[in-house]
Amino acid sequence: MSDHNEPPAQHSAPATPVLLKAEQIDAGPGSAQVLRGWTAQFPAGLSLILGEDGAGKTTALRVLAGELAPRGGRIRWRGGPPPGAGEVFWRDPQEPWPEALSPRGWAAQLRTQWLQWSQRAWERHVDGFDLQMHLSKPMYQLSTGGRRKVLLAAALASGAPLTLIDEPVAALDRASIDYLCEALDEAAQAAAEARRALILAHYDRLDEGLPWQCVAVLPLAQ
Numbered sequence: 001m002s003d004h005n006e007p008p009a010q011h012s013a014p015a016t017p018v019l020l021k022a023e024q025i026d027a028g029p030g031s032a033q034v035l036r037g038w039t040a041q042f043p044a045g046l047s048l049i050l051g052e053d054g055a056g057k058t059t060a061l062r063v064l065a066g067e068l069a070p071r072g073g074r075i076r077w078r079g080g081p082p083p084g085a086g087e088v089f090w091r092d093p094q095e096p097w098p099e100a101l102s103p104r105g106w107a108a109q110l111r112t113q114w115l116q117w118s119q120r121a122w123e124r125h126v127d128g129f130d131l132q133m134h135l136s137k138p139m140y141q142l143s144t145g146g147r148r149k150v151l152l153a154a155a156l157a158s159g160a161p162l163t164l165i166d167e168p169v170a171a172l173d174r175a176s177i178d179y180l181c182e183a184l185d186e187a188a189q190a191a192a193e194a195r196r197a198l199i200l201a202h203y204d205r206l207d208e209g210l211p212w213q214c215v216a217v218l219p220l221a222q
């Protein structure tokens with residue numbers, strides 16, 4: 001980007017080698033153009049896409065996940081083409097759940113799908129988010145916060161090379177937010193060591209103590 005009036009797309013430079021790059025991405029849902037020339041670099045460990053409501057956080061995650069094709073620009077993963085579906089853990093929290101799928105049933109599916117799935121981590125997060133009593137219920141019977149916690153527990157247990165999480169604390173109670181921050185702190189270290197990228201999108205930094213490797217700022221009305 002050569003326009004000197006444009007706000008910086010990258011708030012802090014990654015401290016370790018870059019795993020994932022978004023280069024000059026133009027994209028948006030439907031006919032909307034939400035991202036214009038979006039450029040960001042994500043290293044191993046924990047990173048944040050930071051932006052206000054409507055800034056394009058979900059759009060950015062969908063592009064990184066390969067769910068939404070950009071109209072311009074490109075995604076690079078480990079120096080090559082974009083990550084394949086088998087490398088990315090991503091589920092739009094707004095997406096409806098299959099009828100009759102329970103958290104336990106979903107975890108059983110994910111265990112076969114993700115080589116690095118940690119059953120121990122899943123069970124710990126189930127306890128940490130107080131999900132035990134909901135494990136056998138269909139997802140649609142859980143509250144919005146309950147479904148969000150299941151999604152977080154699964155994302156953090158997946159061990160996927162690239163894990164993308166949208167609006168992590170939406171509809172969460174205080175105790176669950178505290179547990180999430182502890183779990184993220186631990187997951188950040190594990191991801192950095194295993195050279196995996198864990199990327200969240202949110203409107204603030206959640207907890208100043210979290211070891212953000214990179215904070216990519218999405219300005220409103222790019």
Ligand SMILES: Nc1ncnc2c1ncn2[C@@H]1O[C@H](COP(=O)(O)OP(=O)(O)OP(=O)(O)O)[C@@H](O)[C@H]1O
Binds near residue numbers: 031034053054059
């Ligand atoms: N299908 C669509 N067609 C047109 N515009 C859309 C569509 N879906 C979303 N938008 C608009 O695109 C903009 C960016 O949406 P996006 O969901 O990526 O932003 P966000 O930062 O995640 O914000 P929020 O947290 O409000 O969802 C918003 O203004 C939204 O209203």
